[in-house]
Amino acid sequence: xxxxxxxxxxxxxxxxxxxxxxxxxxxxxxxxxxxxxxxxxxxxxxxxxxxxxxxxxxxxxxxxxxxxxxxxxxxxxxxxxxxxxxxxxxxxxxxxxxxxxxxxxxxxxxxxxxxxxxxxxxxxxxxxxxxxxxxxxxxxxxxxxxxxxxxxxxxxxxxxxxxxxxxxxxxxxxxxxxxxxxxxxxxxxxxxxxxxxxxxxxxxxxxxxxxxxxxxxxxxxxxxxxxxxxxxxxxxxxxxxxxxxxxxxxxxxxxxxxxxxxxxxxxxxxxxxxxxxxxxxxxxxxxxxxxxxxxxxxxxxxxxxxxxxxxxxxxxxxxxxxxxxxxxxxxxxxxxxxxxxxxxxxxxxxxxxxxxxxxxxxxxxxxxxxxxxxxxxxxxxxxxxxxxxxxxxxxxxxxxxxxxxxxxxxxxxxxxxxxxxxxxxxxxxxxxxxxxxxxxxxxxxxxxxxxxxxxxxxxxxxxxxxxxx
Ligand SMILES: [Zn+2]
Numbered sequence: 430x431x432x433x434x435x436x437x438x439x440x441x442x443x444x445x446x447x448x449x450x451x452x453x454x455x456x457x458x459x460x461x462x463x464x465x466x467x468x469x470x471x472x473x474x475x476x477x478x479x480x481x482x483x484x485x486x487x488x489x490x491x492x493x494x495x496x497x498x499x500x501x502x503x504x505x506x507x508x509x510x511x512x513x514x515x516x517x518x519x520x521x522x523x524x525x526x527x528x529x530x531x532x533x534x535x536x537x538x539x540x541x542x543x544x545x546x547x548x549x550x551x552x553x554x555x556x557x558x559x560x561x562x563x564x565x566x567x568x569x570x571x572x573x574x575x576x577x578x579x580x581x582x583x584x585x586x587x588x589x590x591x592x593x594x595x596x597x598x599x600x601x602x603x604x605x606x607x608x609x610x611x612x613x614x615x616x617x618x619x620x621x622x623x624x625x626x627x628x629x630x631x632x633x634x635x636x637x638x639x640x641x642x643x644x645x646x647x648x649x650x651x652x653x654x655x656x657x658x659x660x661x662x663x664x665x666x667x668x669x670x671x672x673x674x675x676x677x678x679x680x681x682x683x684x685x686x687x688x689x690x691x692x693x694x695x696x697x698x699x700x701x702x703x704x705x706x707x708x709x710x711x712x713x714x715x716x717x718x719x720x721x722x723x724x725x726x727x728x729x730x731x732x733x734x735x736x737x738x739x740x741x742x743x744x745x746x747x748x749x750x751x752x753x754x755x756x757x758x759x760x761x762x763x764x765x766x767x768x769x770x771x772x773x774x775x776x777x778x779x780x781x782x783x784x785x786x787x788x789x790x791x792x793x794x795x796x797x798x799x800x801x802x803x804x805x806x807x808x809x810x811x812x813x814x815x816x817x818x819x820x821x822x823x824x825x826x827x828x829x830x831x832x833x834x835x836x837x838x839x840x841x842x843x844x845x846x847x848x849x850x851x852x853x854x855x856x857x858x859x860x861x862x863x864x865x866x867x868x869x870x871x872x873x874x875x876x877x878x879x880x881x882x883x884x885x886x887x888x889x890x891x892x893x894x895x896x897x898x
Contacts (some may be wrong), residue, residue, distance in 0.1 A: 435698065436600075436640060436857050443469050443858075444640055445570050445601040451646075455630065457561050461808050462538040464567055469530040472575045476525040478518050479533065480584040481568035486514045489591045491542040492556035496568070500534040512586045517568060535568050548724055549603075549710050557708035558724060559669070561613070563646040564716055565596060572597050572859070587756040592820050593811040594714075594755040600857040602639035605646075609634065613648040616667050616705040618717040635764045641717035642752055642856050647705060659684040660691050667705035668727060675727030675734055679704050682735050686742035689776045690769060693845060694746045695852045702745065704738065713737045715744030715766075736770050743769035751855045757810045758862060759820075764807070764828020767791075771829065785835060791826040796823045807831065808862055808886035831884040833871065838876045847872050863889045 434445075451462040470476050485492030499508040499519045507520045517535075525531055541563070554562055559759030575582040589595025603619060611632040619638025627633035628854035638644055652667040657680055664683050668676025683704045691697050699718050707714065707721030711730045714721045720741035726734045753761040773785035798804050798819065805814060805823050814820035836844040851868045862885060869877035878888060 431505050440857065441602070441640070443471055445469075445599055447567070447601060447605070449567050449603065449605045449644070450607075451566065451605070453561075453610065453613075455610055457556055457613075458541050458543065459609070460537065460566055460890070461537070461564065462542060462567055463534070463536045465532055465534050466568070466570060467530060467532040470525045470527055472692065474529050474573075474575065474582045475527065476521060476573075478520050479525075479638045480511070480571040480586070481517050481519065481533075481535065482571050482575075482586075483510075483515055483517060483568055484565035484596060485539055485554060487588055487595055489589065489595065492554055492566075493540040493546075494566075494568075495538055497536040497538060498534075501531060506526070513587055513782065514586065516518075516571065516584075516586055527703060537838045539566055540676060542829045544708070545879070546758060550708060551710045551712055551723070552708040553714060559651050560649040560706065560708050561647065563706060565643050565650075566646060567644070569596075569598055569643065570601070572599060575847065585754070587754070589756045590630070590816055590826055592814070593759045593824075596643055597754055597756070598642045598752070599859070600640035600750075600752070601640060603641065603644045603646055604635070604637050604638075606633060606635045608632070609648060610650075612650040614650070614652040614667065616645070616647040616652070616665075616703050616719055618643070618645045618719055620700050638717065642749055643717060645716035645719050647707065647716075647719070647721060649706075652705065653681055657684050659687045660697065661700075662697055663688060663700060663701050664704070664735055665704045667703065669706050669724065672706065672724070672727035675731055676706070678731075678734060679722060679727075679738050682738040685777060686739040686773055687745075689773050693769075693772055693848055695849050695856075697745060698750075702742075704741075711737075713741040715741050715748050717749045718745070739773045740766050742788055743767075743773075746852055750857060751852055752859050753861070754859070756812075758808065759811050760807045760824045760828040760831075761860065761862065761865065763824050765832055767825045768829040768832035771833070772804060782870075787829070791829045794822045794826045795830060798826075806886050807884055831880070834884060838880060839872055843872050849862075862886075 445468040448465040451460055453460050480593055483494045485494040496517050499506050509518050511518050519533055544552050544555055544557035547556050572585040573582055585597055608627050608631050611630055617636055618641050619636035621636055623635040625633050651669045653670055654663045654665050654667045665682035666676050701718055703719040705721055706724050709723035711723045711725045722737055726737055746766045747762040771783045771787055774786055803819055804817055807827050866881050
């Protein structure tokens, strides 16, 4: 039996590898980058071209990333934009057959969006409130989804919306070099390997990361920080000058969450975890080995800081290691990350506090929604929800209540075994609702099917042959 949480050498060999070099200008307005991206065609289909997503060009990100050149083996190859410039198609000089690998070189320029300094604003990408958020500021190999028969697979090109998350990526390995103005304190995925001066006013930093879904670069010249350790992981909290009490509280909440979730879901397994203020109002956003919390949570909305922190921390297990399509199945990682906050509070403050949290936060919201005739199915894409309120109530509230129903039906011991096996069996992979159902059926097939039908939707049809390995 394999007990290690780390992937096998075979799994690591098949993961995309990014070697990225980026430079930021002094005014934090332009990023220039180059990357060698090495990847294996793990699908059964031959590829005559590959797709890289340009996430900064999503409407909700608001950036402008333009590819300057593409090359393979030192030779320029043609490329073209697709899907409203949110993807670039790179032609391969020879077809890449199943199991074969290649390396694509890309260079790009990114115009960084500059937003108003409004503390209520929610800005996922760009410069706002003296913070610079640059998740996925590079071309990211698209997820290729094989079809039912050979040759019918497709590249994932969803664009998402302001509601819900849009980033969908394979677990990958990164080596990143970034040259930044020296007054910037970077908050990133991965582990810092080097920091040196790079000419007057600039510093060059190097990180390695992986397996991770993406590489985050988030910086500010106003960050202060503190560090603690939980289960051999170094946790660092970054806050804006003036928000120290909130920043230190976020550090302690994150450390407690890491211990509780490691016990419940399985080991976190990375050397670093970072929590930082971001231009996100009262919301939060998860990234690999890092998450951002809206600046308002450090001040006026401090009462919500703890629950936001522990929700985002849970995404390190549900999104970062076990990943799902966030546009078509947003409830998968959101429901379980939201429910994780009940498990956290139960461990910290006891059962009755956790029960009353559930009653207030999820049950009351769903009751209200249902009374108003505005209930909606859990298993549907973000775009099918009528509005933001319905989306949040169902995806988070009903999503959390589904996991509570599983907990009640299986009993605490079996439920914890399920959480651990779901995490372990799908670590660094992409899950679908069918995978979740399969995992639940291993504990109690009848309970699994009836809960799925009651909460999630109709049972998936079983005609699809199992492609065995
Ligand atoms: Zn979330």
